[in-house]
Amino acid sequence: MIGRIFYWPEIRRIFAQWAGVVLASVLAGVLLGMLEMGGANEKMALEISLPAGFILAAILWNLIGHRFAVTIVRYAVAGAATTVEFQGERGMPLPTAAFATAAALVVSVYCIQAGPVSQHHASPTVSCILPAA
Amino acid sequence: MDGWLDTWTIVRSAITHCVSIVLIAGAFAGSLYLSGLLFPANTIVAWWYKRLDFALAIIVPTFLAVLLLNTLTRFVIDSVRVTWKGAPNDRANLLLA
Numbered sequence: 001m002i003g004r005i006f007y008w009p010e011i012r013r014i015f016a017q018w019a020g021v022v023l024a025s026v027l028a029g030v031l032l033g034m035l036e037m038g039g040a041n042e043k044m045a046l047e048i049s050l051p052a053g054f055i056l057a058a059i060l061w062n063l064i065g066h067r068f069a070v071t072i073v074r075y076a077v078a079g080a081a082t083t084v085e086f087q088g089e090r091g092m093p094l095p096t097a098a099f100a101t102a103a104a105l106v107v108s109v110y111c112i113q114a115g116p117v118s119q120h121h122a123s124p125t126v127s128c129i130l131p132a133a
Numbered sequence: 134m135d136g137w138l139d140t141w142t143i144v145r146s147a148i149t150h151c152v153s154i155v156l157i158a159g160a161f162a163g164s165l166y167l168s169g170l171l172f173p174a175n176t177i178v179a180w181w182y183k184r185l186d187f188a189l190a191i192i193v194p195t196f197l198a199v200l201l202l203n204t205l206t207r208f209v210i211d212s213v214r215v216t217w218k219g220a221p222n223d224r225a226n227l228l229l230a
Contacts, residue, residue, distance in 0.1 A: 007145070022157050025185070025193060029185035
């Protein structure tokens with residue numbers, strides 16, 4: 001039961017952090033489009049918008065991590081000989097990052113390998129309206 | 134029992150991260166797909182597909198890669214410190230939180 005109590009803030013923090021990364025990506029895409037409409041060529045627009053998106057994503061990640069940080073709480077487990085200390089995390093804990101990124105990279109490699117087929121079936125109507133490269 | 138709890142904490146956090154990003158990015162891409170079906174000639178959908186989803190597909194995997202490198206670096210540093218100073222000086226309780 002105690003584990004569930006401490007687990008909910010962790011879910012909120014993780015979900016909010018990834019939502020912040022997606023928000024930063026959207027803003028970077030908007031900046032990319034504005035630069036292209038303003039007359040900048042595609043290479044220059046990418047060189048400006050993507051680093052801006054990365055920086056904004058990192059800032060949001062840390063800000064949200066501190067906003068949803070879990071404080072240090074000591075609690076006793078019934079039947080246990082010692083008192084267990086729960087150390088709240090600030091930012092992404094190390095093993096979590098390892099497992100999450102490894103899993104994400106495996107999925108990414110799989111998606112890249114199956115890229116042309118899945119991309120063809122993914123959004124035919126959207127790709128039809130795009131201007132020719 | 135303690136070891137099982139530590140392991141479950143790690144696996145639980147990893148699953149939470151993976152499910153979170155799949156849900157958020159999947160909702161974004163799924164909305165784009167449905168919008169493309171409903172409004173095939175819409176300018177906003179074209180903008181969405183060409184710029185917003187493009188930036189999302191670049192930034193999120195790169196952000197994951199940066200986190201992986203950061204994690205591996207911290208693993209190495211913590212291992213060196215534990216080897217140097219001994220087991221009581223490790224930060225396992227922080228890393229597993």
